Amino acid sequence: MLHLQNGVSDVIFTRIMACETSKQALDKMKEEFQGIEKRQQPIINLRRDFKNLKMKENETVKQYSEKIIVVVNNIRLLSDQFSYSRVVEKVITTLLERYE
Numbered sequence: 537m538l539h540l541q542n543g544v545s546d547v548i549f550t551r552i553m554a555c556e557t558s559k560q561a562l563d564k565m566k567e568e569f570q571g572i573e574k575r576q577q578p579i580i581n582l583r584r585d586f587k588n589l590k591m592k593e594n595e596t597v598k599q600y601s602e603k604i605i606v607v608v609n610n611i612r613l614l615s616d617q618f619s620y621s622r623v624v625e626k627v628i629t630t631l632l633e634r635y636e
Contacts (some may be wrong), residue, residue, distance in 0.1 A: 537561065582611045590633050601627055
């Protein structure tokens with residue numbers, strides 16, 4: 537069990553730390569990650585939505601950033617990595633000219 541816990545990332549470790557045996561830990565990981573292929577399409581759709589986001593003329597910066605955060609949080613809920621720097625870059629590069 538020690539080798540298994542040391543061999544996984546912190547995110548996975550928190551999911552298996554309550555398991556008492558390595559079999560329980562492996563079963564837990566199998567249960568959680570078995571359906572990962574089914575989650576790929578929603579992630580692809582959300583990433584496309586993120587890529588296509590643009591600020592509208594009548595939107596405030598707050599409204600626009602909230603819209604971005606909703607998409608990013610949905611991507612993260614599906615266990616996909618998404619860096620803060622990428623979010624900041626999106627906001628900065630897609631703001632209207634009047635905000636530059």
